[in-house]
Amino acid sequence: MNLNIGVIKGDGIGPEIVTEAMKVLDKVADVYGHTCNYTQLLMGGASIDVHGVPLTSETVAQAKASDAVLMGSIGGDAKTSPWYQLEPSKRPEAGLLKIRKELNLFANLRPAILYDELKGACPLKEEITEGGFDLMIMRELTGGLYFGERKTIEEDGVITAHDSLTYNENEIRRIAKRGFDIAMKRRKKVTSVDKANVLDSSRLWRKVVEEVAKDYPEVTLEHMLVDNCAMQLVRDPKQFDVVLTENMFGDILSDEASMVTGSIGMLASASLNETKFGLYEPSGGSAPDIAGKGIANPIATILSAAMMLRFSFDLDKEADAIENAVEKVLKEGYRTIDIMSEGKTQVGTEKMGDLIAGYIE
Numbered sequence: 416m417n418l419n420i421g422v423i424k425g426d427g428i429g430p431e432i433v434t435e436a437m438k439v440l441d442k443v444a445d446v447y448g449h450t451c452n453y454t455q456l457l458m459g460g461a462s463i464d465v466h467g468v469p470l471t472s473e474t475v476a477q478a479k480a481s482d483a484v485l486m487g488s489i490g491g492d493a494k495t496s497p498w499y500q501l502e503p504s505k506r507p508e509a510g511l512l513k514i515r516k517e518l519n520l521f522a523n524l525r526p527a528i529l530y531d532e533l534k535g536a537c538p539l540k541e542e543i544t545e546g547g548f549d550l551m552i553m554r555e556l557t558g559g560l561y562f563g564e565r566k567t568i569e570e571d572g573v574i575t576a577h578d579s580l581t582y583n584e585n586e587i588r589r590i591a592k593r594g595f596d597i598a599m600k601r602r603k604k605v606t607s608v609d610k611a612n613v614l615d616s617s618r619l620w621r622k623v624v625e626e627v628a629k630d631y632p633e634v635t636l637e638h639m640l641v642d643n644c645a646m647q648l649v650r651d652p653k654q655f656d657v658v659l660t661e662n663m664f665g666d667i668l669s670d671e672a673s674m675v676t677g678s679i680g681m682l683a684s685a686s687l688n689e690t691k692f693g694l695y696e697p698s699g700g701s702a703p704d705i706a707g708k709g710i711a712n713p714i715a716t717i718l719s720a721a722m723m724l725r726f727s728f729d730l731d732k733e734a735d736a737i738e739n740a741v742e743k744v745l746k747e748g749y750r751t752i753d754i755m756s757e758g759k760t761q762v763g764t765e766k767m768g769d770l771i772a773g774y775i776e
C-alpha cells in the first residue's frame with residue numbers, strides 16, 4: 416500500500432520526535448511491504464520564520480492532498496521567543512487552530528493507557544491501578560464554548576464578558592457516531608459526559624447520543640455528569656472504555672486522564688474528520704526546555720503513528736506491531752529521562768527510536 420503522509424515536524428522537540436516516528440513507520444513499511452511517501456510541511460514557528468505566518472494556504476492544500484498528517488508539536492517559549500511578539504492571529508498556535516478548522520477535524524481522540532511497566536509513575540494508589548487501564552477520551556473539537564460568540568462590554572463602568580456555548584444536533588450526531596464506531600473496535604462501552612442537569616446544550620447532547628446509540632445495539636451506553644466523571648477518573652479509571660464529550664469538558668478531562676497515566680511523553684492523539692483523514696500528534700507541546708538535547712521521549716509520537724495506521728489506513732496488524740514493540744522496549748527496561756526510574760536503562764530520543772524500530776516484526 417502507498418501511504419501518502421504529510422509531515423509537520425514543527426518546533427522545539429517536534430523535529431526530534433517526528434524523525435523517530437518516521438524511522439519506525441519506515442521499518443513497518445519495510446516489514447509489511449508498504450511505501451511511505453512523505454511531504455514535509457511547515458507550520459507554527461517554523462512557518463513564521465520562512466513565510467511570516469504560522470500556516471499558509473499552500474500548506475493547507477498539501478495537507479488536504481495527503482492521506483493523513485503526522486505532526487510533532489508547535490510553539491516556543493512565550494517569554495523569550497520572538498514569535499510571541501506578533502499579534503495573536505500570527506502566533507504559532509493560530510496555525511494549529513486554523514488547520515483543525517480547514518481540515519474539519521471535529522473529533523479528537525486521546526487514549527490514556529497505564530502500562531504495567533510504568534505504573535510507578537501513576538499518582539494513583541496501587542489498588543486503583545492494579546492491572547492497568549486503557550481508556551479513550553473522544554472530544555468534540557470544533558464547536559461549543561471555544562468557538563461560540565464572545566464579547567466583552569463595559570456598561571456604567573462595569574466590565575462584563577460573554578462566551579456562548581452552542582451545539583446543533585448535526586454536530587453532536589457526527590461525533591457520537593465516531594465515538595460508537597471507535598467503541599465497536601474496543602470494549603464496546605460508551606460513557607457520554609455532559610451537564611444535563613443544568614445546560615440546554617447538554618440536554619440536546621444526551622438526546623442525540625441516545626438516538627445514535629440505537630444503531631449500535633452491541634454497545635453499552637451510560638451517561639455521566641462531568642463533575643462526577645472528573646471524580647471517577649481518579650477513583651476508578653478502569654470502568655471507562657470510550658468517554659464521549661463536548662469540547663470544553665473534553666479539554667479538561669483529557670488532561671486529567673493523561674495525568675493519571677504518568678508521563679506526557681507517552682500520550683498519543685488523533686484528530687479526525689468525516690473521511691479517513693486524520694491529524695496525528697503527541698498530546699504534549701514543543702517542550703522548549705529540553706529541545707535540541709536529544710532527551711525527549713518519542714513514544715507519544717510513535718504511538719500517534721500507530722493510531723494513524725489504524726484509523727486512516729485500516730492497517731490494524733501494523734499498528735499492533737508498533738504498540739507491541741513499545742511494550743517490549745518498556746519491558747526490557749529502557750526509559751527516556753521523563754519516565755526513568757531506579758534500576759532501568761536511560762536512553763535518549765534516537766536510541767529509543769532505534770530500539771522500537773528494532774522490535775517491529
Ligand code: NAD
Nearest residue numbers: 488489490491679680699700701702703704705711712753
Ligand atoms: P509542554 O508539553 O511542551 O511541556 C510541559 C513539560 O513536559 C515540560 O517540562 C516538557 O519538557 C515536558 N515534555 C513534554 N513533552 C515531552 C516529551 N516528549 N518528552 C519528555 N518531556 C516532555 O507544555 P508547555 O511547556 O506548556 O508548552 C510549550 C509550548 O508548546 C508552548 O508554546 C505551547 O503553546 C506549545 N504547545 C503546543 C501543542 C501542540 O502543538 N499541539 C500542545 C501544547 C502546547
